[in-house]
Amino acid sequence: MMSDARLILLDEPGAGVNPTLMRDLVRNIQHLQETGRTFLLIEHDIDLVMEICNPVIVMSSGSRLMEGTPMEVRHDPRVIEVYLGE
Known part of the structure; x- marks a missing residue:
């Protein structure tokens, strides 16, 4: 920098x-x-990502799973399932 x-x-x-x-x-x-x-x-520190990134792109198994604002990503069911196992 x-x-x-x-x-x-x-x-x-x-x-x-x-x-x-x-x-x-x-x-x-x-x-x-x-x-x-x-x-x-x-x-991988989701709090850091949510604080400084916009847009956020979430990757899973080498592919883009979701792209959106931090709030959209945080509440997306696909992201929750992949990263939290729900």
């Missing part, structure tokens, strides 16, 4: 990060989004 990249790819940026650093990470990403940066985020 030190260059002037317009597209930033992040793979599991929240993995192993303590809550204090996580808040800093979220603030930094949101600030960069406000300056026009686009992020492609691969992340």
